Amino acid sequence: MPSIEVKTNVKVPDKTTFLQALSDKGAEILNKPKEYMQIILEDEVAMTFAGTSDPTFCVNIFSRNSFSNLSKNTEMSQEFSKFIEEKLCIPPNRGYFFLKDPGEHRCVKNIYIQKQKAMVKSSKEWLEKAVSDGHIEYDKFTDLAEIGSGGLKYDWIDYEKIIKDSTIEVYKLYIEPRIPDII
Known part of the structure; x- marks a missing residue:
């Protein structure tokens, strides 16, 4: 069920490569099989962060039974931050990560x-x-x-x-x- 939604105001030139790379990285970080990963990308979105329209991102990560450990959550967000900075050239302090466990009843x-x-x-x-x-x-x-x-x-x-x-x-x-x- 893992699903990762990335919204950013920058243009992602090679969307397929980005999606595949995030699928691999997400499966690795979340310790979930790649065959169940869903990746959603919305680039060139009208967005601001800290009052400016400089490059920014918002990442929603949905996964069951993955976010119960605070130190592990911090570690995961750091790994995802490195990925975003490497692939999109957006500094980690220019966006948010939201880690969500929807529970079984919400992802029927x-x-x-x-x-x-x-x-x-x-x-x-x-x-x-x-x-x-x-x-x-x-x-x-x-x-x-x-x-x-x-x-x-x-x-x-x-x-x-x-x-x-x-x-x-x-x-x-x-x-x-x-x-x-x-x-």
Whole structure:
């Protein structure tokens, strides 16, 4: 779920390179997998800082379970400051960093997507356990598994399963305990 939003009044000439570099640096600093990083850049924004329109920035960093340690937060903001100064030539004293933990209830869509990915990765293990416990029954062998009444489809090898109980019940029993704290 980590998301980093950068607003600045300077022009970023090579946006793609900046976004990729910030994705790498953000994953490293936050200790989160790069595959879950979202980077948003708004350059040439009308902004002032300390009463002037000299180069400035505002960075919002959203991540779950990352900001509970004050000294670590200071260290992270220093690392992000170095990145901003190096890539955008803006001194660290010309902007703010906001570290935000939105909590699971405020990032439902992203968490749902991440949990779907985790579900796919561990599909064989939890499906076999769910089948042995009687929550899922084999329908027929195919390349697809259809989950719940929403009809979410994933490619799984030689499985098509239909959940007899509610998707939530199976989720709580078999999926949630296996999701790493990656978001």
